[in-house]
Amino acid sequence: MSTHDLHDGFGRSISYLRISVTDKCNYRCVYCMPAEGVSAREHTELLTAEEIARFVRLVADEGIRRVRLTGGEPLVSHRIVPLIRAIRAIPEIEDISLTTNGALLPRMAPQLAEAGLDRVNISLDTLDPEQFSRITRLGRVEQALAGIDAALEYGFDPVKVNTVVVRRLNQDAFDLARLSIDRPIHVRFIEYMPIGNEETMTACASEPHCPPGVSGAAPELHPEAWDESDIVPSDELRAQISAAGERAGAGPLVPVGSHAPSGAGPAQYWRFERAEGTVGFISAMSNHFCSQCNRLRLTADGKLRPCLFSDDEYPVRDALRANDDARVLEIYRTALAHKPLEHETTDGTARFMSQIGG
Ligand code: SAM
Numbered sequence: 001m002s003t004h005d006l007h008d009g010f011g012r013s014i015s016y017l018r019i020s021v022t023d024k025c026n027y028r029c030v031y032c033m034p035a036e037g038v039s040a041r042e043h044t045e046l047l048t049a050e051e052i053a054r055f056v057r058l059v060a061d062e063g064i065r066r067v068r069l070t071g072g073e074p075l076v077s078h079r080i081v082p083l084i085r086a087i088r089a090i091p092e093i094e095d096i097s098l099t100t101n102g103a104l105l106p107r108m109a110p111q112l113a114e115a116g117l118d119r120v121n122i123s124l125d126t127l128d129p130e131q132f133s134r135i136t137r138l139g140r141v142e143q144a145l146a147g148i149d150a151a152l153e154y155g156f157d158p159v160k161v162n163t164v165v166v167r168r169l170n171q172d173a174f175d176l177a178r179l180s181i182d183r184p185i186h187v188r189f190i191e192y193m194p195i196g197n198e199e200t201m202t203a204c205a206s207e208p209h210c211p212p213g214v215s216g217a218a219p220e221l222h223p224e225a226w227d228e229s230d231i232v233p234s235d236e237l238r239a240q241i242s243a244a245g246e247r248a249g250a251g252p253l254v255p256v257g258s259h260a261p262s263g264a265g266p267a268q269y270w271r272f273e274r275a276e277g278t279v280g281f282i283s284a285m286s287n288h289f290c291s292q293c294n295r296l297r298l299t300a301d302g303k304l305r306p307c308l309f310s311d312d313e314y315p316v317r318d319a320l321r322a323n324d325d326a327r328v329l330e331i332y333r334t335a336l337a338h339k340p341l342e343h344e345t346t347d348g349t350a351r352f353m354s355q356i357g358g
C-alpha cells in the first residue's frame, strides 16, 4: 500500500518526522540532561546515516514531507552532513530543518547549506552570559549568538530561536524577544515540559561520580525536579513581554497577520509593530495541541515514538538492518495507528529530552 497521505488512528495526516541523530551533546542543559550526560550507547545501537535515509525514503512514500534533525546535539554527529545530503536527494521531502544549540554552526554552516539544509532553530535561553553558562553547564552565550549570525549569513530561512521558559530561572524574556526587531529572527518561547523522570535520575544520583546538586534534595534544576510551578503559561509571558515592549518604546505585541514564518507548527506568532521577525509561543502545557499534532519521532537507536510524552516505542532498526522494507512499513503503520489522541503531561518519561529528540 502506498497512500501518499497516511493518517493516524484519529484521522490526523502525518507528514512530519523528527529524527534524533545522536543522544550525545556538547552541553548539559539543566532542564534536559543530568550533569554527567547520558550513558553513551554502543555505536552499533545507533542507526547509520544510510539506515536513517532509507527509512525516510520509505516513509516519504507514506506521506512524510518534512524532516527535522535533532538530538542530543545533531552537529556533534559525524553522520549529519551525509545524512542531510541523502535526505535532500529524496524528491518527496520538501523541507529539511535542524534544531541545534548553535555552538558548531559558525564552523559547519557552509557544509550544511551545501548539503541542502533548508532552515535551523537555535536554542538560546538567556542573553546573560553568566546565566547561560549556568543553564547549559558547558556553553558560552557568544557561541549561540555566533550561531545565529552564521545561520542568517548562510541564508537559512526562517531562522528561529527556541527559549525554554522556567519560572525559577527568571529569564530575560523581553531582551530575547527584542532579537526579533532588527533582524528576521523568530524567537519562540516554549513552556517547560516534564521530560525524564525520577527513576532515571535516581539511577544517576546513586552513581559515585554524580556531582552535588544533582541528587534528589538539591534545589538545583534538573529534569526529574520538574514542577508545575515552573511553567510560565504563554498568555502570562506574552502579556509581560508586550508590556515591556510598550515601556521600552517597541510598542505592544500585535497579531502577526501574514508575517508568520514558514513551518509554523504549533507556535502562535505575534510581533512588535515594525519588527523584521516575530515572537512565538509554544503552549505545550497550558494548551495541548494534540488534535493538530502531525509528527512522529525516530530515536537515534531506531525506535519510533508516536508521542513525545508517551513511552510507547516501536523499534524499526532490526527490520531496517534486515533490509525488510515491508516489515519497516508495517511497524511504521502500527506506530501511527497507536498515536494517542491526547497525552498526560505530568508523569515524566523514561528517556531524557536529549534521548528522544526534542
Ligand atoms: N541540542 C539541540 C538544541 O538544544 O537545540 C537539539 C536537541 S534539544 C533536546 C531540542 C529542544 O528541546 C531545545 O530547544 C531544548 O531547549 C528543548 N527542551 C529540552 N528539554 C525541554 C523541556 N523539559 N521542556 C521544553 N523544552 C525542552
Ligand code: SF4
Binding pocket: 025, 026, 027, 028, 029, 032, 033, 071, 072, 073, 101, 123, 353, 354
Ligand atoms: Fe544538549 Fe540541546 Fe539538551 Fe541542551 S537542550 S543539553 S543543547 S540536547
